[in-house]
Amino acid sequence: MKALVYHGPRQVNVEEVPDPRIERPTDVLVKVTSTNICGSDLHMYEGRTDVERGKVLGHENLGEVVEVGAAVDRVKVGDRVCLPFNIGCGFCKNCERGFTGFCLSMNPGFAGAAYGYASMGPYNGGQAEYLRVPYGDFNCLRLPPDVAEKENDYVMLSDIWPTGYHATVLADVQPGESVVVYGAGPVGLMAAYSATLRGASKVILVDRRPDRLALGEKIGAIPIDDSQGSAVEQVLDLTGGEGADKGCECVGWQAHDPTGDEHPNMTMNDLVKAVRATGAIGVVGVFVPQDPGGPDTMAQQGRVAFDLGAFFQKGLRMGSGQANVKAYNRQLRDLIAAGRATPSFLVSHELPLTDAPQAYAHFDARDDGWTKVVLKP
Ligand code: NAD
Ligand code: ZN
Structure with a gap:
């Protein structure tokens, strides 16, 4: 089959690889019809991880x-399914409690497994014609018949929407509250969208990409361009000097941050300043924790500036980590099915798999208008 293969920093190629096959009786094989490029893929693409060469992303x-497989008895051939990016076993201590992003058995020695990702187990990804899904009964979300018209909405259930939603859950966004979201990439836009769905009265979105901020404005967020002045001051102005009730970190480690490599960005310190005392912060941006052999900078160790003193003084709370997609994607699916949500507003490009290398380059460069790419193998 054809698949997008990682060969080294900024080197990906679409080529022939062996077809995946059923390896265990609990496996399911899926013919991929939509597969997105994610900001998380850029951590590998830019060479910040130890992802192995030859991996399908x-x-x-x-x-x-x-x-x-012979032991699969709920999912059937012909079912249209969305695959949560986390691969869970369904029976470890974490999966049982809904923390499928931290499955203890699919990737021994490291909590959490995923398709086509560094340090997340040996599983190939779905930027390919076919994908092997372990524990298929547990790891497939069945889709309703209207998937034919709404495929670009439903594919957002694999990661990006549940992740944005997770930020608002970690921040405990309540009806009527004000929320500041750092980052207007796909994750930040989905966090802003989710905050509105959860009843926020004011959603403030911080970035420096005018095209992405404009998209945020379309879904009702107040855009702040931090290249035009302090975002913190603008958030304080918009909230009567108190700060936003809640905050979401949707930036993570960025290669394009102009502030230099020792402190890749100051979003965490900014959030401590921009959220009101006793508020909460949800962190879903990824700060890659390993150094794949590059210079020993703080950034590559996943360390960022964070003022714990101010955090303590303000009595703030914080939650972080990979989204437990399964905890939300059924409910979010039903909002799409009911016509109450259209997360496909993110999609800027729908391209064949063969165009993936160029699409990676444009998305990585944050080229104007490249918000979210859906590949159609
Ligand atoms: P993205 O890289 O396209 O978006 C990041 C946005 O942040 C960009 O628009 C960029 O201009 C903006 N930005 C950069 N520095 C900033 C700063 N200092 N202040 C405000 N904005 C700034 O990627 P994305 O797909 O939206 O993903 C965002 C982060 O979320 C990545 O770190 C990604 O790995 C992570 N992620 C986490 C999960 C999870 O489960 N926790 C899942 C998916 C993605
Ligand atoms: Zn993703």
Whole structure:
């Protein structure tokens, strides 16, 4: 089959690889019909991780079941399914409690497994024609018949929408509250969208990309361009000097941050200043924790500036980590099915798999208008 293969920093290629097959009786094989490029793929693409050369990337996948193992008895051939990016076993201590992003058995020695990702187990990704799904009964979300018209909405259930939603859950966003979201990439836009769905009265979105801020404005957020002055001061102005009730970090480690490599960005310190005392912050931006052999900078160790003193003084709370996609994607799916949500507003480009290398380059460069790419193998 054809697949997008990682060969080294900024080197990806679409090429022939062996077809995946059913390896265990609990596996399901999916023919991929939509697969997104994610900001998380850029951590590998830019060379910040120890992802192995030869790996097929792609963790935001949707497709049709074409084969099931002998022990699969709920998912059927022909089902249209979306695959949460986390691969869970369904029976470890974390999966049982809904923390499928931290499954203890699919990736021994490291909590959490995913398709096509560094340090998240040996599983290939779905930027390919076919994908093997372990524990298929547990790891497939069945989709309703209107997937034919709403495929670009439903594919956002694999990661990016549940992740944005997770930021608002970690920040405990309540009806009527004000929320500041750092980052207007796909994750930040989905966090802003989710905050509105959860009843926020005011959503403030911080970035420096005018095209992305404009998209945020379209969904009702107040845009702040921090290249035009202090974002913190603007948030304080917009909240009567108190700060926003809640905050979401949706930036993570950025190669394009102009502030230099020792402190990749100051979003965490900014959030401590921009959120009111006793508020809460949800961190879903990824600060890659390993150094794959590059210079020993703080950034590559995943360390960022964070004023714990101010955090303590303000009595703030914080939650972080990979989204537990399964905890939300059924409910979010039903909002799409009911016509109450259209997360496909993010999609800027729909391209064949063969165009993936160019799409990676444009998305990585944050070229104007490249918000979210859906590949159609
Ligand atoms: P992205 O890189 O396209 O978006 C990041 C945005 O942040 C960009 O628009 C950029 O201009 C902006 N930005 C950069 N520095 C900033 C700063 N100092 N202040 C405000 N904005 C700034 O990627 P994305 O797909 O939106 O992903 C964002 C982060 O979320 C990444 O770190 C990604 O790895 C992570 N992520 C986490 C999970 C999870 O489960 N926790 C899942 C998916 C993605
Ligand atoms: Zn993703």
